[in-house]
Amino acid sequence: MRDRLLYRAPAQSVGRATVPSGARPSALADTLLRLIWQEREISRAELARRTELSRSTVSELVASLIERELVAEAGVGESSGGRRPINLHFRDDACRIVGLDIGATHLTVVITDLRGRVLTTASHPCDVRHDPDGTRTLAAALIERSLQERSAGRAPLLGIGIGLPCPVDPRHPERLSPLVLPAWEGRHGFDALQRAFNAPLFLDNDANLGALAEQWWGAGRGVRDFTYIKVATGIGSGHVIDGAVRRGATGVAGEIGHVAIDPRGELCGCGNRGCLQTFVGAAALVRRAESLLADFPSSALHASKRKRALTIAAIEAAAIDDDPLAVQVVSEAAGHLGIAIAGLLNLQNPAAVIIGGGLARVGHRLLEPLRETVLRRTFVSAVAASEIKHSELGPLGVAVGAATLALEAALADPSLFPSVGAA
Numbered sequence: 468m469r470d471r472l473l474y475r476a477p478a479q480s481v482g483r484a485t486v487p488s489g490a491r492p493s494a495l496a497d498t499l500l501r502l503i504w505q506e507r508e509i510s511r512a513e514l515a516r517r518t519e520l521s522r523s524t525v526s527e528l529v530a531s532l533i534e535r536e537l538v539a540e541a542g543v544g545e546s547s548g549g550r551r552p553i554n555l556h557f558r559d560d561a562c563r564i565v566g567l568d569i570g571a572t573h574l575t576v577v578i579t580d581l582r583g584r585v586l587t588t589a590s591h592p593c594d595v596r597h598d599p600d601g602t603r604t605l606a607a608a609l610i611e612r613s614l615q616e617r618s619a620g621r622a623p624l625l626g627i628g629i630g631l632p633c634p635v636d637p638r639h640p641e642r643l644s645p646l647v648l649p650a651w652e653g654r655h656g657f658d659a660l661q662r663a664f665n666a667p668l669f670l671d672n673d674a675n676l677g678a679l680a681e682q683w684w685g686a687g688r689g690v691r692d693f694t695y696i697k698v699a700t701g702i703g704s705g706h707v708i709d710g711a712v713r714r715g716a717t718g719v720a721g722e723i724g725h726v727a728i729d730p731r732g733e734l735c736g737c738g739n740r741g742c743l744q745t746f747v748g749a750a751a752l753v754r755r756a757e758s759l760l761a762d763f764p765s766s767a768l769h770a771s772k773r774k775r776a777l778t779i780a781a782i783e784a785a786a787i788d789d790d791p792l793a794v795q796v797v798s799e800a801a802g803h804l805g806i807a808i809a810g811l812l813n814l815q816n817p818a819a820v821i822i823g824g825g826l827a828r829v830g831h832r833l834l835e836p837l838r839e840t841v842l843r844r845t846f847v848s849a850v851a852a853s854e855i856k857h858s859e860l861g862p863l864g865v866a867v868g869a870a871t872l873a874l875e876a877a878l879a880d881p882s883l884f885p886s887v888g889a890a
């Protein structure tokens with residue numbers, strides 16, 4: 468059992484199966500397994516044709532996959548004349564995966580199958596930044612409870628994917644950047660989960676996982692180059708370039724929240740001034756709403772403020788109800804976000820920008836002013852090629868992406884699939 472991160476393109480992008488000459492039988496079985504996962508249903512004859520292996524070799528290898536309970540025989544396929552072939556299908560329910568999204572103020576757990584389907588989910592508020600021990604304890608309890616849910620089934624556990632709200636260095640995933648989570652003292656300390664649930668851990672930055680989830684199952688399917696931007700307590704981005712999530716030399720690629728848009732602006736937690744986050748982060752929006760309250764006497768946010776301190780959730784809810792103050796705050800945020808996105812389009816020319824995170828739920832109230840700003844500030848050709856849209860996976864995106872990280876690793880190295888009977 469190891470901490471590990473893998474950086475391969477998703478199995479969906481595997482075109483034709485290539486079988487190295489003289490490959491070991493286990494490597495051949497791995498190739499067949501990936502093909503069966505990708506095609507969902509396929510005959511032995513088609514596998515032989517696609518891999519250029521002999522029919523008897525394919526039959527032998529498939530028998531081993533059926534024995535491992537990763538593949539099963541399905542209904543009868545289309546006949547091209549002679550005997551009707553029996554199709555094989557990948558058993559999406561052969562294992563379960565835990566995806567854990569560690570936000571700044573909450574934990575979300577999903578249990579998925581091997582096709583990204585969410586079997587069950589649980590979420591709980593948590594003071595992640597200031598309480599590492601409490602976070603670890605709550606994470607273990609939420610995972611335990613979710614695995615016990617009836618809807619989660621009883622299949623063995625493939626792994627635990629974890630999304631962290633800070634950069635994760637691909638070479639040292641065990642170390643945390645002390646800048647974002649100083650109370651964590653540079654270590655995540657989730658090794659106990661690995662022991663408690665007897666499953667490997669897979670760690671990455673939350674926005675990278677949001678991008679991964681959209682790439683495999685959401686708005687980024689079939690898009691080779693896109694950027695995912697998570698707008699929540701903080702602002703993060705994940706970049707899919709040429710079909711793969713790019714993490715940069717030390718995992719800080721995509722820290723768009725710390726792109727300076729006003730060098731004389733407010734001091735940011737990172738030590739610089741006027742970062743995007745100081746304009747669009749949750750705390751900035753709450754401050755802005757408070758400063759505008761007097762100008763909007765009929766705003767519903769007065770009532771929320773009387774009950775308790777104004778929250779980003781209250782602003783989002785009011786914006787969805789078209790409260791003029793909340794809409795104004797969101798629209799200003801879109802203007803600032805647009806400046807950063809325009810720069811990104813000019814630099815990277817992605818085919819799509821996918822907006823996720825809490826603020827994405829206000830929908831067109833954010834996207835429309837955002838598109839307008841971007842249009843004013845980019846080369847026409849860059850913006851014409853890029854579609855700005857919202858995430859398809861919504862609030863579960865990062866957790867599903869965390870589970871997908873484990874699935875991606877297992878499809879790249881099928882020895883990670885737990886052996887039969889090891890529940």
Ligand SMILES: [Zn+2]
Pocket residue numbers: 724725726735736737738739742744
């Ligand atoms: Zn900053």
